[in-house]
Amino acid sequence: MTDASADARRPQEFEKVLTGADTAVADFDTHTRSTLEKIQHFLHSNPAAVPLIVLVASVLVFGLIIGGKFFSAFSMTLILQQVAITGVIGAAQTLVILTAGIDLSVGAIMVLSSVVMGQFAFRYGLPPSIAILCGFAVGALCGWINGALVAYMKLPPFIVTLGMWQIVLASNFLYSANETIRAQDIETQAPILQFFGNNFRMGNAVFTYGVVAMVLLVAILWYVLNHTAWGRHVYAIGDDPDAAELSGVRVTRMLLSVYVLSGLICALGGWLLIGRIGSVSPTAGQFANIESITAVVIGGISLFGGRGSILGMLFGALIVGVFSLGLRLIGTDPQWTYLLIGVLIISAVAIDQWIRKVAG
């Protein structure tokens, strides 16, 4: 090592043997894969494939067991109607979970927004369309508080949204004084609140506007997540926030925008909720939180962030809908539905872990 100047420009002694070595370090071609590895790679690049396969299979199985009663346009669209709200709230949940967060307050924000829409119209006599805008504003505000606490205060999303869940739900009961606005009153005085309950028929198929809104929302978010810079940044943040920051993603601003958008989508969910149940009730939608997380997880979206497709969430919500309706038509104890959904959740996470091993 004393005379480094002489051989400073040449490869080191121990590296000389490398001249005989394979130089193709950055060769990207891969060895021939086994069928299982091929499947693993396919699922890795198509995260919505598993839930889609499970969805199609469960529809076929229930169709074979139950027959025409299940396998009809009416039943199929009934499932869509039943999962419309889960799909919308699940879309909000998807955005947050993709950033490696979780939003436990989605259900509460949805109910509070629906109550604000109703009460602003009936208690203060605002024009219903203005009341609806106020509902969206409240949803966005709740999302903004979540986002500010997560992005700027760096608090864990689980804790922030757990707290907000209680705060928002309590505000909802305090503000509404536990008072329900009856469906008939809404129908006569502010029918626009029930807008998403309207439906149109195509043969036996019944589509509510709520179903159309849910499908449109998922389609738009799919586009945004996959084909815009904002969407790519959502994935990058969930993947590795430090790397994203160093690569030039404004992580705090992005997180704030994700939570605000999530709040807005929850408000849309609140509007759909009025259409679905007809009335404005502060006690409605109690299970929206758990249902949205279930849809996201069964849909193959990783709770660790950065992986999964919003289409998977929609398939996940539909799988739950298919199981509920199918088992009800068979006439089993409804507890079987919950039992099977539990099995699906655990299987989905197990498959997610296996697919992640594709790296390397």
Added chain:
Amino acid sequence: MTTEPILTARGLVKRYGRVTALNSADFDLYPGEILAVIGDNGAGKSSLIKAISGAVTPDDGEILLEGKPVQFKSPMEARAAGIETVYQNLALSPALSIADNMFLGREIRKPGILGSWFRMLDRAAMEKRAREKLTELGLMTIQNIGQAVETLSGGQRQGVAVARAAAFGSRVVIMDEPTAALGVKESRRVLELILDVKRRGLPIVLISHNMPHVFEVADRIHIHRLGRRLTVINPKEYSMSDAVAFMTGAKAPPEAAAIAA
């Protein structure tokens, strides 16, 4: 070298509480050179590099880029000024594709309404440019530029990170321990990449603990000790043990003559 330095720092000070990481540190980088920065652990190399790349704001002192004073408040501002950094952890998003990673934070949008109204990314253009860059650096036997970075090996990932810096760095490329996590063969490839980038006219700041690598590629070696520049040596005139002796304080450095080099 008689030319003006492209990047200069004078009297940089950075304190973390009672620890002084940078104690009036100086720094000079000349056009077209590879400047290695070496120093013991805790000598303040990282703080120096972070100050230059915008990751920390120094408490005092000034940074001049091509003679003009600059103040970077974030890595993004340094990037906008043409200073690209390859971080030790590479700063890649594993689940995103090679092309997505290279353009993260500076995506190309489609022309016309699709881009301005619908914010649609121009995947084809980004993939084309990413492929060109990787080919230029001899990294291309890639069949699928859309494949996720996590499916690549360590050397391949380093290649993507270097290609990203070379593609966008218009003035300076900073590389922090680019060979630290790599095997012998992959290190060799990365060193060749560094020389490739130099041949394309970009000056490089190389931070490394690996003396053989430093002595092999560097034109000048900046030795950092106790928060400041101790000296700058020419690797042709000194041995690795000299460098280690200066760096650890076992031997007094040569006079400031070397700094002008």
